[in-house]
Amino acid sequence: MAAGVSVKESVKEMKRLKNEPLLLIVIAAIVIFVGYFVIYPVIRVITVPEWQDYAQLVQKARWATAIKNSLFMTVISTVSCTAVAFLFAYVNARLDVPCKGLFRFVTLLPIVSPPFIVALSYILLFGVQGIITKGVLGMQVDIYGRFGLWIVQTVTFFPYAYSVIYGVIRSISTNLEYAAYNMGATRWQVFRDVFFPLCRPGIAGGALIAAINVLTDFGNPMMIGGDLALLPTEAYMQISGWYDMKTASVLAVALLVPALMIFLVNRFWVGRRSYVTITGKEISLNPFSLPKWVKWTLFGLTMFISLFILLVYGTLLYGAFTKAWGYDWSMTLKNLQYVFHKGGQIWNSIKFAFLSSLGASFLAMILAYIVQKKQIGINKLLDFLAILPGAIPGIFLGIGFVMAFNEKPVELTGTAAIMVLALLFWNIPTCYSAATAGLQQIGNSVEDAALNLGANSFRSFKDIILPLLKAPFLSGFVLSFLRSVTCLSVVIFLYAPRTTVGTISIMVLVQNGQWGEAAAFTIVLITIAFAVLRAAQYILGKQGIKLEL
Amino acid sequence: MKCKRWLSMCLAMTMSLSLLAGCGGGDAAADSTPQAPDSALDAETPKTGGKLVVYSALNEDNTIDLAERFKKDTGIEIEYISLGGGDAVARVQAEMANPKADILVGGSVDLYGSLAEQGALEAYDSANNNDLDARFNDPDHMWQGWYMGVLSIIVNDERFEKELASKGLKKPETWDDLLDPAYKDVFVWSNPVTAGGAYIATACQLFRLGEDKGWDYLKALDKNVHHYYKGAGDVISPVATGEFIASIAWAHDSFKVKQQGYPLNIIIPKQTAYEVGGAAVVKGGPNTENAKTFIDWLLTKDVQDFHTQISYRYSVRGDVASPEGLPTLDEVDLVDYDRAKATEMKTAVLEKFEAEITSARA
Numbered sequence: 050m051a052a053g054v055s056v057k058e059s060v061k062e063m064k065r066l067k068n069e070p071l072l073l074i075v076i077a078a079i080v081i082f083v084g085y086f087v088i089y090p091v092i093r094v095i096t097v098p099e100w101q102d103y104a105q106l107v108q109k110a111r112w113a114t115a116i117k118n119s120l121f122m123t124v125i126s127t128v129s130c131t132a133v134a135f136l137f138a139y140v141n142a143r144l145d146v147p148c149k150g151l152f153r154f155v156t157l158l159p160i161v162s163p164p165f166i167v168a169l170s171y172i173l174l175f176g177v178q179g180i181i182t183k184g185v186l187g188m189q190v191d192i193y194g195r196f197g198l199w200i201v202q203t204v205t206f207f208p209y210a211y212s213v214i215y216g217v218i219r220s221i222s223t224n225l226e227y228a229a230y231n232m233g234a235t236r237w238q239v240f241r242d243v244f245f246p247l248c249r250p251g252i253a254g255g256a257l258i259a260a261i262n263v264l265t266d267f268g269n270p271m272m273i274g275g276d277l278a279l280l281p282t283e284a285y286m287q288i289s290g291w292y293d294m295k296t297a298s299v300l301a302v303a304l305l306v307p308a309l310m311i312f313l314v315n316r317f318w319v320g321r322r323s324y325v326t327i328t329g330k331e332i333s334l335n336p337f338s339l340p341k342w343v344k345w346t347l348f349g350l351t352m353f354i355s356l357f358i359l360l361v362y363g364t365l366l367y368g369a370f371t372k373a374w375g376y377d378w379s380m381t382l383k384n385l386q387y388v389f390h391k392g393g394q395i396w397n398s399i400k401f402a403f404l405s406s407l408g409a410s411f412l413a414m415i416l417a418y419i420v421q422k423k424q425i426g427i428n429k430l431l432d433f434l435a436i437l438p439g440a441i442p443g444i445f446l447g448i449g450f451v452m453a454f455n456e457k458p459v460e461l462t463g464t465a466a467i468m469v470l471a472l473l474f475w476n477i478p479t480c481y482s483a484a485t486a487g488l489q490q491i492g493n494s495v496e497d498a499a500l501n502l503g504a505n506s507f508r509s510f511k512d513i514i515l516p517l518l519k520a521p522f523l524s525g526f527v528l529s530f531l532r533s534v535t536c537l538s539v540v541i542f543l544y545a546p547r548t549t550v551g552t553i554s555i556m557v558l559v560q561n562g563q564w565g566e567a568a569a570f571t572i573v574l575i576t577i578a579f580a581v582l583r584a585a586q587y588i589l590g591k592q593g594i595k596l597e598l
Numbered sequence: 599m600k601c602k603r604w605l606s607m608c609l610a611m612t613m614s615l616s617l618l619a620g621c622g623g624g625d626a627a628a629d630s631t632p633q634a635p636d637s638a639l640d641a642e643t644p645k646t647g648g649k650l651v652v653y654s655a656l657n658e659d660n661t662i663d664l665a666e667r668f669k670k671d672t673g674i675e676i677e678y679i680s681l682g683g684g685d686a687v688a689r690v691q692a693e694m695a696n697p698k699a700d701i702l703v704g705g706s707v708d709l710y711g712s713l714a715e716q717g718a719l720e721a722y723d724s725a726n727n728n729d730l731d732a733r734f735n736d737p738d739h740m741w742q743g744w745y746m747g748v749l750s751i752i753v754n755d756e757r758f759e760k761e762l763a764s765k766g767l768k769k770p771e772t773w774d775d776l777l778d779p780a781y782k783d784v785f786v787w788s789n790p791v792t793a794g795g796a797y798i799a800t801a802c803q804l805f806r807l808g809e810d811k812g813w814d815y816l817k818a819l820d821k822n823v824h825h826y827y828k829g830a831g832d833v834i835s836p837v838a839t840g841e842f843i844a845s846i847a848w849a850h851d852s853f854k855v856k857q858q859g860y861p862l863n864i865i866i867p868k869q870t871a872y873e874v875g876g877a878a879v880v881k882g883g884p885n886t887e888n889a890k891t892f893i894d895w896l897l898t899k900d901v902q903d904f905h906t907q908i909s910y911r912y913s914v915r916g917d918v919a920s921p922e923g924l925p926t927l928d929e930v931d932l933v934d935y936d937r938a939k940a941t942e943m944k945t946a947v948l949e950k951f952e953a954e955i956t957s958a959r960a
Contacts, residue, residue: 111952114960176841177824178757193825275825278960286792286828289684294692373859375839451692463698542689545698546651546677554658557680561657562835562855 072423072506076431079416083434086474090449091305091441097298097452105296106303115278115300120307122195122279123264126202130259131252133203134210136351138251142218143336146348148355155358156208160528161578162362163535163552164268165559166571170364171201171273173375181360193275201269204358206262209479210255212528216521217251217486223334230337239337250489254482258439260311261478265304265442267538280304281442294448301445308440369572374564384569391554391570395577398551401465401540402533405472406480410526412473413480414518418510421488422496439478443538446475451542463545471543472533479532480525487521488514523589527582534578647673650888653690653880655683655704657854660909667904668895674888682829683709683794690880694718700883701892706794707741707876711941714740720881722890726897733937734874734914743874744896745905746912748866748930749799750849751776752834755861757784757843770844772867773803777815781822784843786836788827789956791948795830795873799846800947801940802871806933813950820955838862848873849924850910864924868931875911 106112137156141149159167174181175192182188191197221244229239267281274282284300287293338344368374372381388395416435420428438446450471454461461467491514499509515522537552544553551574558567650668654661658680665676681689683705690702690713697718702710713719714736723739734743751770758769767780776785788796804812824842827833833845834852838860849864856862877896879889895901902913910921920926 111957111960114957118960172836172841173839178839178841271828276956276959278957282828286789288688289682289792289828294688373838374835375841376861377859448692455693455696460696462693462696541685542692544679546679549679553679557658560682560829560831561659562831562838562851563858564835565858 069506072419075415076419076427079412079419079431080427080434082412083474083477086470087434087438087441090446090453091437093452094298094301094445094449098295098302102295102299103302106299111278112283112300112303115280115283116303116307118195118277119264119280119304122198122202123260123307123311125199126206126263127256127260129199129203130207130210130263131214131256133207133354134214134255134259135248135252136347137207137211137354138215138218140347140351142215144339144344144347146344148348148352151355151359152351155355156211157531157579157582158208158358158362158575159205160208161531161535161575162365163555163571163574164266164537165272166555166567167205167361167365168201168269168272169374169559169564169568170361170368171197173368174361174364175200180364193273194277197273197275198269198277201273202263202266204354204361205269206259206266209262209528210259212524213255213258213482213486214248214251216483216524217254218248220487220520221247223336226337227334236337236339250486254486257311257436258479258482261308261439264308264311265538267442267444281444284442285444288448297448298445301442301448304442304445305440311440365568366572368565369568371565374568384565385573387563387566388570388573391551394549394554395551395574397465397468397548398534398574399577399581401468401472401548401550402530402536404469405533406476406526406529408469408473409476409529410480410484410522413477413525414484414515414522415510416477417481417484417488418514418518421485422493422514423506435481436478438474438476441475443475443536444541446471447539447542462543463548465548467543468540468548468550471539472536475536475539476529476533479529480522483521483525483528484518487518491517523585527585531578531582534574647675648885648888649675649677650885650892651698651700651883652676652678652892653686653699653702654678654680655686655702655709656680657851657909660905661703663908664901664905667901668892671895672891674891684792687713690718691716697880697882698884699880700885701877701879701889703877703892703896704875706798706873707736707743708794708798708873708937708941708944710736710741710876710878713878714738718881720879720886722879722893724890724893724897726894729916730897730914731916741876741878742893742897743914744877744893744902745875745909746872746914746927747848747850747875748872748912748932749795749802749846749870750852751844751865751867752837752847752852753844753863753865754837754840754842755863757840758863762843769863770865770867773806773815773869775867776822776844776846777818779822781844783822783824785819785822786824786827786833786842786845787819788830788833788846790951791956792828793830793832795848796826796846797944797948798871798873798935798940800951801943802869802933802935804943804947805871805935805940806869813954816951817955825959826956834862850912850921853910853921853924866925866930869933870930871933871935874914874937 106116137152140146141152171192173179175190175197176182177191179190179192182190192200225247226239226243229243234242265281267285270277270279270282271285280300280303284297284304287297287300369384370380370382371378372383413435416431420432420435441449450467451462454467461470496509496513499513504512535552537556540550540553541556544550551570555567555570555574558564558570652661652665656664661678661680665678668674668676686702686705687709690697690699693699694716702713710719719740721739722742724742727735727742730743736742751773753769761784762780765780767778768775770776790796790800800816803815806812807815827836830848831851833842834847834855836842837845838855838858849866852862852864856864877893879886879893883889897915899915899917902915902918905911906913906918906921910924912920912927
């Protein structure tokens, strides 16, 4: 029954599109574009193995274990990532405490640092011979395995969830909370029944991004996962050890399934509830103050995590200027010399990141707008298309691109275009989540008013939605940029001699045991990323736009 | 006003996107690295400079040094990427329909077998390989051996003195010394499934001790292993920095890390195994003639001398001295390593290794 009705409605909605040819063209273009650069490569990967290859997944005990381990790590790391992200977002958005600049800074560090390299700091500080664990605390701990990986993944990936949650919390008006207080609700009731439900789209979106990052994480398990079998590393072993694309593809598909499940659970949890807080008029009072002990406990926790992150990156910075990483701590500049030979690669990193993020944030915003605000019957498909790249492990998006675009008519391998396009589609979910979370906060009434006054879809999008979406758009763009500068997984199969980027060099240096030089390279890359970020903030600030991540 | 800004950004994006999609190749050519002109032209004019696209499994600094020298000697510009041996093979395989690389350099020749079988390589019998030992030349000329490396036991001297010497333990000299329970959890190794070097070390034990005893050895060694790293070289820095005390690694790679000042002791045990490092011409690459020139060049005495000095690997030529600081090849006692058999049994051995040894740890 229900299905029949909704199909009928969908058809009716699609018929309405006839009156809006521009919208129809945009939708068709997006579907074709995303379909060709996301679905087609995925299909190429999926169709490489035969049916009996897929049967191995259940037959082989090691992979059953890998699936179990991957799911387990994803669950615990996502929960901790989301919790830490919520803590940081809440403290930064709602509390009147000092050191907020520091808190924001440490949420950016993990995003701008390439994989592999930070693990070296963790090992140096908290490893078997760790400076902190063994030297200061006198403990005998083993970070190689689930526990160490959990800590490292939490710190590495909570910033992704943070940026989404923070964006939403900041846009929640406090008026409703005041109304609740006035009617006699306790602080806890207000938090639980008013504030928290309003955060849900942010929390769900943040958790989704964190979960998929954890699930497809590859650098951390390589360095400190020890013997733990996980799907991404097993897939890598198939390629690197067996040159077996078929089996690697099987594991890639095994990785896709839980990723898609995360996506569905996320949709289910957010549900169909409405979370509108930006209506026609936007007046917000200062947040209601918290009891002192709660405030300072939250502050203390945030400070502790921040100092932890600073320590890890401080070690990396120091290590970049030492003669022999972790052994000879005397200062030297020789590690930096190497980096100066690699200017071209650093420029490539910046160029590809900029173009891909720009493309991704525009495409994502248009997608989010159509999905959220236009009842056109294929919303679910568009939503799926927008989030799908996030469910594809970067390395397989890369392999898919190689398989799909190595022959005519679209021969892209070895070019800069393939790097930009792969990063672009890889970034869409990041931008899409930010845009969606932002859009869900905007009521329909403003736009309805515009439509009633005779504006068409394009006009109301341009004049009403875009200005309101500026903040999510920019945070999506900058986040994608930083992510792309430091991305390794997507480009690892796509780079060519002329399109090599900084992260590739860092990986090669780590593999060759040149850890000091790898650290120096990382520091240079992080510095550049921050410089670009600050420059963007400065330029936009002059135009009255405040860019916060 | 504001809308205009958004619109212009939108336009800029569309333009840059269509530019990228429309003329990807052109964009790459306009890239930062000032390089030789377009590849298609150069392919038809070999030996007069031009370029060569190298997928290199050597250390990057060695690749750079070789590239500079090659340019000086032949005028041919090398464009390279650095990557692990297995990754290089996977990449050539993925690009088979439309090869981008001209030549694959570095990594044990064991790697090249599957590529040759699939028809991804082009046979080339260099005129400079006639005087080389037979084991360095592929009978089908699909690959060319051009250096040698031997396996060693590496030990962090400082931690060994402090923690193990006090227990009365002597520095390990043989493979069997590694089975001492004192090494439990301070010994790390690479997974032979992903690390070519670790597979050679595994096969070494099977050749040295025979099938049954060889497996007994591997299982006994497993009791001491803290964990298995993915790459063959991944173990060196953890031992160098003292995170762990001992491991098995290539002598030349370890020696290189040692040069940074780490207290790394490199012991080449009796009955050790060796790799033959290869190079192979990729079939259908854009500059095949230059790739052949490169192989000829690699085998000359000058280049072999040069490479031995910068990489500490042994030369395949009898008239090139062993790397300084390492024992000469005559002093090294090599196991009777049957490369054909090692290749033939590889899948079975690795499957058994995974089933009986590493899976219990997953």
